[in-house]
Amino acid sequence: MNVHPAKLEVRFREKFFVEKVVEEAVRRALGPLAAAASLGVGGQGSGGAWAGVGVAIPSGGAQELFPVEPLTPGTRPLAPLLQVFDTYLLFQTDSGVAIVDQHSAHERVLYETVMRQLAGDGAPAQRLLLPLTVEFTPPELDAIEAHRELLRRVGYEIEPFSGRTVVVHTAPNPHPRFDAARCLQELVADLAGGRFGGWANRLERFSATFACRAAIKAGQRLELEEMRELVGRLLTATLPAHDVHGRPTIVQLPKDELERRFGRS
Ligand SMILES: [Zn+2]
Structure with a gap:
Protein backbone atom coordinates (compact mmCIF):
# COMPACT_ATOMS: atom_id res chain seq x y z
CA MET A 1 0.00 0.00 0.00
CA ASN A 2 1.67 3.16 -1.18
CA VAL A 3 0.26 6.35 0.25
CA HIS A 4 1.54 9.71 -0.84
CA PRO A 5 3.28 11.35 2.14
CA ALA A 6 1.12 14.47 1.90
CA LYS A 7 -2.06 12.39 2.02
CA LEU A 8 -0.65 10.37 4.84
CA GLU A 9 0.07 13.56 6.73
CA VAL A 10 -3.55 14.70 6.34
CA ARG A 11 -4.79 11.32 7.50
CA PHE A 12 -2.51 11.49 10.50
CA ARG A 13 -3.84 14.91 11.41
CA GLU A 14 -7.46 13.84 11.07
CA LYS A 15 -6.89 10.84 13.25
CA PHE A 16 -4.51 12.54 15.57
CA PHE A 17 -6.95 13.77 18.15
CA VAL A 18 -8.84 10.53 18.61
CA GLU A 19 -5.76 8.37 18.72
CA LYS A 20 -3.86 10.74 20.94
CA VAL A 21 -6.63 10.22 23.48
CA VAL A 22 -6.34 6.45 23.10
CA GLU A 23 -2.60 6.58 23.37
CA GLU A 24 -2.72 8.69 26.50
CA ALA A 25 -5.33 6.47 28.12
CA VAL A 26 -3.21 3.41 27.46
CA ARG A 27 -0.04 5.12 28.57
CA ARG A 28 -1.75 6.16 31.80
CA ALA A 29 -2.84 2.60 32.38
CA LEU A 30 0.43 1.01 31.51
CA GLY A 31 2.95 3.78 31.84
CA PRO A 32 4.38 2.96 35.26
CA LEU A 33 4.84 -0.64 34.31
CA ALA A 34 6.21 0.13 30.87
CA ALA A 35 8.77 2.42 32.43
CA ALA A 36 9.64 -0.12 35.08
CA ALA A 37 9.93 -3.17 32.87
CA SER A 38 13.46 -3.73 31.68
CA LEU A 39 12.43 -4.35 28.13
CA GLY A 40 15.83 -3.78 26.63
CA VAL A 41 14.19 -1.78 23.90
CA GLY A 42 16.42 -1.91 20.90
CA GLY A 43 16.26 -5.68 20.94
CA GLN A 44 20.01 -6.17 21.04
CA GLY A 45 19.75 -9.39 23.00
CA SER A 46 20.95 -12.57 21.35
CA GLY A 47 17.40 -13.89 21.43
CA GLY A 48 16.12 -11.26 19.02
CA ALA A 49 13.17 -8.92 19.35
CA TRP A 50 11.00 -11.28 21.36
CA ALA A 51 13.70 -11.93 23.92
CA GLY A 52 13.42 -10.30 27.30
CA VAL A 53 11.02 -10.23 30.16
CA GLY A 54 7.32 -10.78 29.98
CA VAL A 55 5.47 -7.60 30.78
CA ALA A 56 3.09 -7.30 33.68
CA ILE A 57 -0.08 -5.51 32.67
CA PRO A 58 -1.73 -3.75 35.58
CA SER A 59 -5.26 -4.91 36.18
CA GLY A 60 -8.28 -2.89 37.19
CA GLY A 61 -9.32 -2.75 40.80
CA ALA A 62 -10.80 -6.23 41.10
CA GLN A 63 -7.79 -7.95 42.60
CA GLU A 64 -7.49 -5.38 45.36
CA LEU A 65 -10.67 -6.87 46.80
CA PHE A 66 -8.93 -10.17 47.31
CA PRO A 67 -5.43 -9.41 48.44
CA VAL A 68 -3.64 -12.70 48.94
CA GLU A 69 -0.28 -11.35 49.88
CA PRO A 70 1.27 -7.91 49.68
CA LEU A 71 2.82 -7.23 46.32
CA THR A 72 6.48 -6.43 46.37
CA PRO A 73 7.19 -2.96 45.03
CA GLY A 74 7.44 -2.88 41.26
CA THR A 75 5.43 -6.04 40.71
CA ARG A 76 1.83 -5.99 39.65
CA PRO A 77 -0.75 -8.64 39.04
CA LEU A 78 -0.94 -9.77 35.45
CA ALA A 79 -4.14 -8.65 33.81
CA PRO A 80 -5.75 -11.02 31.37
CA LEU A 81 -4.64 -10.56 27.80
CA LEU A 82 -6.75 -12.22 25.15
CA GLN A 83 -5.99 -12.92 21.49
CA VAL A 84 -9.03 -12.96 19.19
CA PHE A 85 -9.18 -14.01 15.53
CA ASP A 86 -5.46 -14.82 15.90
CA THR A 87 -4.96 -11.15 15.06
CA TYR A 88 -6.07 -8.79 17.86
CA LEU A 89 -4.92 -8.56 21.47
CA LEU A 90 -7.44 -7.32 24.04
CA PHE A 91 -6.81 -6.01 27.53
CA GLN A 92 -8.41 -3.76 30.10
CA THR A 93 -7.25 -0.21 30.75
CA ASP A 94 -8.54 2.32 33.28
CA SER A 95 -10.96 3.78 30.79
CA GLY A 96 -12.01 0.87 28.61
CA VAL A 97 -10.86 -2.09 26.57
CA ALA A 98 -7.77 -1.66 24.44
CA ILE A 99 -7.53 -3.65 21.21
CA VAL A 100 -4.11 -4.03 19.58
CA ASP A 101 -3.55 -5.22 16.00
CA GLN A 117 20.13 -0.71 14.44
CA LEU A 118 20.87 0.77 11.02
CA ALA A 119 22.13 3.93 12.70
CA GLY A 120 24.32 1.80 14.99
CA ASP A 121 26.00 -1.55 14.71
CA GLY A 122 23.30 -3.40 12.81
CA ALA A 123 21.03 -6.20 13.95
CA PRO A 124 22.08 -9.49 15.48
CA ALA A 125 21.97 -12.17 12.78
CA GLN A 126 21.67 -15.92 13.04
CA ARG A 127 24.00 -18.11 11.02
CA LEU A 128 21.87 -20.69 9.26
CA LEU A 129 22.98 -24.28 9.77
CA LEU A 130 21.67 -25.05 6.33
CA PRO A 131 22.15 -22.01 4.08
CA LEU A 132 19.03 -21.18 2.09
CA THR A 133 19.03 -20.96 -1.66
CA VAL A 134 16.37 -18.66 -3.08
CA GLU A 135 15.56 -17.82 -6.70
CA PHE A 136 14.76 -14.29 -7.85
CA THR A 137 13.84 -12.45 -11.05
CA PRO A 138 16.47 -10.21 -12.71
CA PRO A 139 14.89 -6.96 -11.34
CA GLU A 140 14.84 -8.54 -7.87
CA LEU A 141 18.52 -9.53 -8.21
CA ASP A 142 19.24 -5.88 -9.08
CA ALA A 143 17.33 -4.80 -5.96
CA ILE A 144 19.40 -7.21 -3.83
CA GLU A 145 22.60 -5.78 -5.30
CA ALA A 146 21.42 -2.21 -4.67
CA HIS A 147 20.48 -2.98 -1.06
CA ARG A 148 23.14 -5.57 -0.19
CA GLU A 149 24.66 -3.52 2.62
CA LEU A 150 21.28 -2.67 4.21
CA LEU A 151 20.20 -6.30 3.91
CA ARG A 152 23.40 -7.37 5.63
CA ARG A 153 22.86 -4.87 8.41
CA VAL A 154 19.37 -6.18 9.18
CA GLY A 155 20.77 -9.71 9.25
CA TYR A 156 20.64 -11.11 5.70
CA GLU A 157 24.08 -12.09 4.41
CA ILE A 158 23.50 -12.97 0.77
CA GLU A 159 25.83 -14.16 -2.00
CA PRO A 160 25.19 -14.86 -5.67
CA PHE A 161 25.00 -18.62 -6.23
CA SER A 162 24.24 -19.57 -9.81
CA GLY A 163 22.01 -18.06 -12.43
CA ARG A 164 19.08 -16.40 -10.64
CA THR A 165 19.73 -18.13 -7.36
CA VAL A 166 21.33 -16.62 -4.27
CA VAL A 167 22.57 -18.32 -1.14
CA VAL A 168 21.59 -16.88 2.24
CA HIS A 169 24.11 -17.52 5.04
CA THR A 170 22.61 -15.51 7.90
CA ALA A 171 19.09 -14.27 8.65
CA PRO A 172 17.43 -11.95 11.17
CA ASN A 173 15.40 -13.47 13.98
CA PRO A 174 12.69 -10.95 14.93
CA HIS A 175 10.31 -13.50 16.47
CA PRO A 176 10.03 -17.27 16.98
CA ARG A 177 7.66 -17.85 14.05
CA PHE A 178 9.83 -15.95 11.60
CA ASP A 179 10.13 -17.46 8.12
CA ALA A 180 13.46 -16.15 6.82
CA ALA A 181 13.02 -17.25 3.19
CA ARG A 182 9.46 -15.94 2.87
CA CYS A 183 10.38 -12.60 4.43
CA LEU A 184 13.36 -12.21 2.09
CA GLN A 185 11.25 -13.00 -0.97
CA GLU A 186 8.55 -10.52 0.02
CA LEU A 187 11.07 -7.87 1.04
CA VAL A 188 13.06 -8.11 -2.19
CA ALA A 189 9.88 -8.09 -4.31
CA ASP A 190 8.83 -4.90 -2.50
CA LEU A 191 12.24 -3.29 -2.97
CA ALA A 192 12.20 -4.17 -6.68
CA GLY A 193 8.62 -2.90 -7.00
CA GLY A 194 9.36 0.41 -5.28
CA ARG A 195 6.96 -0.08 -2.36
CA PHE A 196 6.87 2.95 -0.03
CA GLY A 197 8.17 4.93 -3.04
CA GLY A 198 6.61 8.08 -1.62
CA TRP A 199 9.06 8.04 1.29
CA ALA A 200 11.98 10.30 0.49
CA ASN A 201 14.49 8.83 2.92
CA ARG A 202 16.06 5.61 1.63
CA LEU A 203 16.83 4.27 5.10
CA GLU A 204 13.27 4.87 6.31
CA ARG A 205 11.89 3.30 3.14
CA PHE A 206 14.01 0.20 3.60
CA SER A 207 13.18 -0.03 7.31
CA ALA A 208 9.44 0.32 6.69
CA THR A 209 9.54 -2.40 4.04
CA PHE A 210 11.55 -4.70 6.27
CA ALA A 211 9.34 -4.03 9.30
CA CYS A 212 6.18 -4.81 7.35
CA ARG A 213 7.56 -8.07 5.99
CA ALA A 214 9.38 -9.27 9.11
CA ALA A 215 6.56 -8.52 11.57
CA ILE A 216 4.29 -11.18 12.96
CA LYS A 217 1.34 -11.57 10.62
CA ALA A 218 -2.38 -11.43 11.22
CA GLY A 219 -3.67 -14.96 11.69
CA GLN A 220 -0.70 -16.22 13.72
CA ARG A 221 -1.56 -17.58 17.14
CA LEU A 222 0.65 -16.20 19.90
CA GLU A 223 1.63 -17.54 23.30
CA LEU A 224 0.62 -15.43 26.30
CA GLU A 225 4.22 -14.36 26.97
CA GLU A 226 4.62 -13.28 23.35
CA MET A 227 1.48 -11.16 23.62
CA ARG A 228 2.69 -9.56 26.83
CA GLU A 229 6.04 -8.75 25.40
CA LEU A 230 4.59 -7.35 22.19
CA VAL A 231 2.18 -5.06 24.05
CA GLY A 232 4.96 -3.98 26.42
CA ARG A 233 7.26 -3.16 23.55
CA LEU A 234 4.55 -1.27 21.68
CA LEU A 235 3.84 0.90 24.69
CA THR A 236 7.50 1.80 25.07
CA ALA A 237 7.83 2.69 21.37
CA THR A 238 8.45 6.32 20.49
CA LEU A 239 5.33 6.59 18.32
CA PRO A 240 3.15 3.68 19.41
CA ALA A 241 -0.16 4.77 17.89
CA HIS A 242 0.46 3.97 14.19
CA ILE A 250 -4.40 0.42 19.09
CA VAL A 251 -8.14 1.04 19.15
CA GLN A 252 -9.97 1.61 22.38
CA LEU A 253 -13.53 0.64 23.26
CA PRO A 254 -14.35 3.19 25.97
CA LYS A 255 -15.97 2.00 29.17
CA ASP A 256 -18.48 4.87 28.84
CA GLU A 257 -19.58 3.41 25.52
CA LEU A 258 -20.16 -0.01 27.09
CA GLU A 259 -22.16 1.61 29.88
CA ARG A 260 -24.22 3.55 27.39
CA ARG A 261 -24.98 0.47 25.33
CA PHE A 262 -26.00 -1.54 28.35
CA GLY A 263 -28.13 1.30 29.63
CA ARG A 264 -26.01 1.77 32.74
CA SER A 265 -25.33 5.47 32.38
ZN1 LIG B 1 2.51 -3.74 7.04
Missing part, protein backbone atom coordinates in the same frame (compact mmCIF):
# COMPACT_ATOMS: atom_id res chain seq x y z
CA GLN A 102 -0.65 -7.65 16.36
CA HIS A 103 0.84 -7.05 12.89
CA SER A 104 0.60 -3.26 13.09
CA ALA A 105 2.01 -3.29 16.61
CA HIS A 106 4.97 -5.48 15.76
CA GLU A 107 5.60 -3.52 12.57
CA ARG A 108 5.86 -0.28 14.58
CA VAL A 109 8.18 -1.90 17.12
CA LEU A 110 10.41 -3.42 14.42
CA TYR A 111 10.52 -0.20 12.42
CA GLU A 112 11.89 1.75 15.37
CA THR A 113 14.27 -1.07 16.30
CA VAL A 114 15.63 -1.37 12.76
CA MET A 115 16.07 2.39 12.37
CA ARG A 116 18.17 2.35 15.55
CA ASP A 243 2.16 1.40 12.01
CA VAL A 244 4.31 2.37 9.01
CA HIS A 245 1.23 2.57 6.75
CA GLY A 246 -0.37 5.13 9.06
CA ARG A 247 -2.92 2.62 10.31
CA PRO A 248 -3.70 2.56 14.04
CA THR A 249 -1.97 -0.03 16.19
